[in-house]
Amino acid sequence: xxxxxxxxxxxxxxxxxxxxxxxxxxxxxxxxxxxxxxxxxxxxxxxxxxxxxxxxxxxxxxxxxxxxxxxxxxxxxxxxxxxxxxxxxxxxxxxxxxxxxxxxxxxxxxxxxxxxxxxxxxxxxxxxxxxxxxxxxxxxxxxxxxxxxxxxxxxxxxxxxxxxxxxxxxxxxxxxxxxxxxxxxxxxxxxxxxxxxxxxxxxxxxxx
Amino acid sequence: xxxxxxxxxxxxxxxxxxxxxxxxxxxxxxxxxxxxxxxxxxxxxxxxxxxxxxxxxxxxxxxxxxxxxxxxxxxxxxxxxxxxxxxxxxxxxxxxxxxxxxxxxxxxxxxxxxxxxxxxxxxxxxxxxxxxxxxxxxxxxxxxxxxxxxxxxxxxxxxxxxxxxxxxxxxxxxxxxxxxxxxxxxxxxxxxxxxxxxxxxxxxxxxx
Amino acid sequence: xxxxxxxxxxxxxxxxxxxxxxxxxxxxxxxxxxxxxxxxxxxxxxxxxxxxxxxxxxxxxxxxxxxxxxxxxxxxxxxxxxxxxxxxxxxxxxxxxxxxxxxxxxxxxxxxxxxxxxxxxxxxxxxxxxxxxxxxxxxxxxxxxxxxxxxxxxxxxxxxxxxxxxxxxxxxxxxxxxxxxxxxxxxxxxxxxxxxxxxxxxxxxxxx
Amino acid sequence: xxxxxxxxxxxxxxxxxxxxxxxxxxxxxxxxxxxxxxxxxxxxxxxxxxxxxxxxxxxxxxxxxxxxxxxxxxxxxxxxxxxxxxxxxxxxxxxxxxxxxxxxxxxxxxxxxxxxxxxxxxxxxxxxxxxxxxxxxxxxxxxxxxxxxxxxxxxxxxxxxxxxxxxxxxxxxxxxxxxxxxxxxxxxxxxxxxxxxxxxxxxxxxxx
DNA sequence: AATGAATGAGGGTTCATTCAT
DNA sequence: CATGAATGAACCCTCATTCAT
Numbered sequence: 001x002x003x004x005x006x007x008x009x010x011x012x013x014x015x016x017x018x019x020x021x022x023x024x025x026x027x028x029x030x031x032x033x034x035x036x037x038x039x040x041x042x043x044x045x046x047x048x049x050x051x052x053x054x055x056x057x058x059x060x061x062x063x064x065x066x067x068x069x070x071x072x073x074x075x076x077x078x079x080x081x082x083x084x085x086x087x088x089x090x091x092x093x094x095x096x097x098x099x100x101x102x103x104x105x106x107x108x109x110x111x112x113x114x115x116x117x118x119x120x121x122x123x124x125x126x127x128x129x130x131x132x133x134x135x136x137x138x139x140x141x142x143x144x145x146x147x148x149x150x151x152x153x154x155x156x157x158x159x160x161x162x163x164x165x166x167x168x169x170x171x172x173x174x175x176x177x178x179x180x181x182x183x184x185x186x187x188x189x190x191x192x193x194x195x196x197x198x199x200x201x202x203x204x205x206x207x208x
Numbered sequence: 209x210x211x212x213x214x215x216x217x218x219x220x221x222x223x224x225x226x227x228x229x230x231x232x233x234x235x236x237x238x239x240x241x242x243x244x245x246x247x248x249x250x251x252x253x254x255x256x257x258x259x260x261x262x263x264x265x266x267x268x269x270x271x272x273x274x275x276x277x278x279x280x281x282x283x284x285x286x287x288x289x290x291x292x293x294x295x296x297x298x299x300x301x302x303x304x305x306x307x308x309x310x311x312x313x314x315x316x317x318x319x320x321x322x323x324x325x326x327x328x329x330x331x332x333x334x335x336x337x338x339x340x341x342x343x344x345x346x347x348x349x350x351x352x353x354x355x356x357x358x359x360x361x362x363x364x365x366x367x368x369x370x371x372x373x374x375x376x377x378x379x380x381x382x383x384x385x386x387x388x389x390x391x392x393x394x395x396x397x398x399x400x401x402x403x404x405x406x407x408x409x410x411x412x413x414x415x416x
Numbered sequence: 417x418x419x420x421x422x423x424x425x426x427x428x429x430x431x432x433x434x435x436x437x438x439x440x441x442x443x444x445x446x447x448x449x450x451x452x453x454x455x456x457x458x459x460x461x462x463x464x465x466x467x468x469x470x471x472x473x474x475x476x477x478x479x480x481x482x483x484x485x486x487x488x489x490x491x492x493x494x495x496x497x498x499x500x501x502x503x504x505x506x507x508x509x510x511x512x513x514x515x516x517x518x519x520x521x522x523x524x525x526x527x528x529x530x531x532x533x534x535x536x537x538x539x540x541x542x543x544x545x546x547x548x549x550x551x552x553x554x555x556x557x558x559x560x561x562x563x564x565x566x567x568x569x570x571x572x573x574x575x576x577x578x579x580x581x582x583x584x585x586x587x588x589x590x591x592x593x594x595x596x597x598x599x600x601x602x603x604x605x606x607x608x609x610x611x612x613x614x615x616x617x618x619x620x621x622x623x624x
Numbered sequence: 625x626x627x628x629x630x631x632x633x634x635x636x637x638x639x640x641x642x643x644x645x646x647x648x649x650x651x652x653x654x655x656x657x658x659x660x661x662x663x664x665x666x667x668x669x670x671x672x673x674x675x676x677x678x679x680x681x682x683x684x685x686x687x688x689x690x691x692x693x694x695x696x697x698x699x700x701x702x703x704x705x706x707x708x709x710x711x712x713x714x715x716x717x718x719x720x721x722x723x724x725x726x727x728x729x730x731x732x733x734x735x736x737x738x739x740x741x742x743x744x745x746x747x748x749x750x751x752x753x754x755x756x757x758x759x760x761x762x763x764x765x766x767x768x769x770x771x772x773x774x775x776x777x778x779x780x781x782x783x784x785x786x787x788x789x790x791x792x793x794x795x796x797x798x799x800x801x802x803x804x805x806x807x808x809x810x811x812x813x814x815x816x817x818x819x820x821x822x823x824x825x826x827x828x829x830x831x832x
Numbered sequence: 833a834a835t836g837a838a839t840g841a842g843g844g845t846t847c848a849t850t851c852a853t
Numbered sequence: 854c855a856t857g858a859a860t861g862a863a864c865c866c867t868c869a870t871t872c873a874t
Contacts (some may be wrong), residue, residue, distance in 0.1 A: 039866065041865085042864080042865060042866080043864090043865090053865090053866085053868085054866095054868085057865090057867075059867065061866095062865080062866085063864095063865065063866090085870085
């Protein structure tokens with residue numbers, strides 16, 4: 001997997017860089033969600049982050065860097081939350097159920113941010129775009145690994161060639177809750193959604 | 209369903225309006241795909257459309273109107289292509305298989321434009337956003353209707369309450385080919401994809 | 417000699433381009449003389465030229481382009497004025513006297529603009545710098561040609577190898593009036609200066 | 625002659641002031657030569673000087689002060705080098721030959737810095753500009769004094785009224801090597817240049 | 833005396849939109 | 854109807870300078 005890009009900063013104190021960038025990311029996330037990347041100005045971000053435009057540019061080199069930091073941070077949280085739910089010490093099929101449920105709940109909590117990534121990732125700086133896409137794929141890989149484990153331990157029945165596609169399906173059937181919420185919430189509760197999506201997958205690959 | 213928005217034009221001749229707007233949309237689509245809505249200038253659109261910036265503004269009121277027209281045109285084509293494949297005179301389950309296959313092939317052909325809608329729809333003028341979302345839902349409704357017909361004719365077994373969600377799943381599992389192509393085409397052919405996605409759904413709801 | 421650079425313009429009407437650029441150059445020259453290139457803002461130039469900042473950028477691509485246009489225009493006038501005084505139908509030595517006198521008077525008239533070139537030429541865009549320097553050398557070449565003609569017709573006695581250097585001397589001894597005026601005008605009139613400088617050169621190379 | 629300007633410093637220790645300012649000047653000279661005064665940032669100067677931007681401002685009050693210090697230092701060295709070559713115990717005309725040769729060699733060694741002064745002197749703070757110009761004139765005065773001595777001792781024949789102008793000519797004919805080097809070095813060696821320039825002047829004013 | 837993070841006015845440039853021709 | 858020159862608000866970014874530590 002490609003390396004995370006190091007964004008240069010004029011400030012030397014690493015702790016301070018971390019802190020200021022966190023402020024910046026928080027501000028940017030809420031503004032981007034509200035108005036999108038292009039309609040948000042750097043001044044607005046600086047303002048909301050609680051410092052001046054000059055200070056903002058002490059910690060990044062361009063507005064696009066902020067988008068990269070935002071995408072990176074969101075993916076980071078996404079991944080952490082997901083991994084946290086993966087239990088290695090149970091059957092693959094059970095692990096999958098738990099992971100899917102957890103994943104969809106995460107989509108519910110992070111729906112704005114997931115949507116944000118879907119819509120703005122294309123504007124990320126050219127030299128980091130592949131890192132961001134890799135990051136997206138990494139989430140799918142987590143599901144793929146669970147599937148492989150299930151095949152191994154016999155709890156999942158699935159052509160090995162199809163694990164990748166099934167993993168993508170799982171991911172997309174979960175992310176749906178984020179990017180189609182305007183339609184889904186009109187008719188279904190989160191619990192119903194989790195139940196249905198999990199069953200759709202599990203029925204297809206369950207060994208029994 | 210909400211009405212299509214009437215975008216005012218300074219020009220009276222309806223035929224001309226239609227022609228000019230088509231030129232405009234064609235130009236805009238290819239430019240938006242290339243660089244996104246915000247990075248494309250109205251000048252570029254006018255240029256590529258083959259007329260002047262002044263003329264452009266004879267047929268729309270703002271740049272956002274172009275995005276609306278583009279989204280509308282893409283949805284229009286999407287819907288037409290999909291409806292064209294729906295045969296009323298066969299069992300619901302068979303109709304579904306054909307429709308899904310056709311839908312995914314359409315995603316393959318129109319992937320750039322589908323992606324475009326996914327990424328830029330949020331920038332559509334506030335007063336038309338719900339029309340655009342409705343339009344998106346309409347596609348799902350086509351699948352929902354097939355499902356209902358299948359339940360009616362006994363070829364599909366599915367809790368009536370779940371038809372909406374299953375229709376969304378079908379749509380999303382198909383659209384995937386457009387918005388995850390960077391990952392999918394590395395490992396699967398279009399035919400494999402169609403085969404797998406169709407089975408995932410059919411297995412779940414087939415009456416036998 | 418290198419080609420004059422074509423600066424792109426968004427406007428098509430060539431006549432208008434010429435007119436607007438002239439306005440722009442006039443404004444820029446007086447502002448650059450007053451405050452220098454770097455301290456003059458594009459807004460000031462547009463203002464003084466009588467149009468908006470937007471219009472300014474319809475006729476150039478960057479602030480540096482204005483400096484290039486300014487340098488080019490000044491050299492143009494310099495060259496025209498000088499050539500206008502060169503008579504081909506007299507002895508080289510006499511031609512030289514007339515040309516030097518005329519050149520120095522031109523320096524007197526154009527002292528601000530000559531100084532401007534001396535001080536700001538270094539800021540001209542990289543890809544045009546050699547054209548600007550060539551332009552400067554062209555003036556020297558005019559004097560060199562007169563010298564060569566004088567050697568040919570026997571009115572001037574000078575080692576052929578030294579014509580280039582002597583031509584540079586003539587140029588610099590004349591330009592002095594522009595870039596050392598703060599010291600010279602305290603003690604000498606223009607006429608005294610012309611008389612002395614001409615003699616210094618003529619005495620050195622006169623054939624008799 | 626006007627007094628050297630005292631630039632205030634927040635630091636008391638005179639020795640330290642001298643040391644830090646020397647570091648600062650060295651750094652600034654090389655940066656100004658490379659990119660010019662306006663394109664060089666105070667940060668860059670502090671960096672290259674080996675201390676922080678905060679420290680820089682302990683020893684000056686504004687960026688322009690640095691330019692003043694730079695010009696002053698260059699003039700200082702110029703003057704020292706020139707005076708070092710002036711022998712009081714020989715005939716004026718011989719003294720002049722030696723001084724011119726030495727001066728031109730100095731131009732060769734210091735060409736970048738001489739050019740720098742020519743191009744940036746105008747940006748020196750308003751209240752110090754006349755001091756800087758005086759400094760320039762001082763160099764001319766050295767030549768003027770030699771001329772006067774030559775007239776006195778009969779080795780030079782020159783209208784007393786013309787000594788000032790001749791001194792300027794000598795200076796400019798020497799400085800040429802610095803500010804026209806791009807053209808001159810293509811055709812002449814330093815020795816040829818010295819030989820020719822000296823003869824041009826000496827022939828004109830030699831008593832015999 | 834030294835540091836370097838913070839500031840914000842101000843600069844160059846873009847581009848959606850208008851309107852006289 | 855078509856044109857395209859003109860407009861200026863607004864954007865991103867820089868950098869000289871300050872001041873708390």
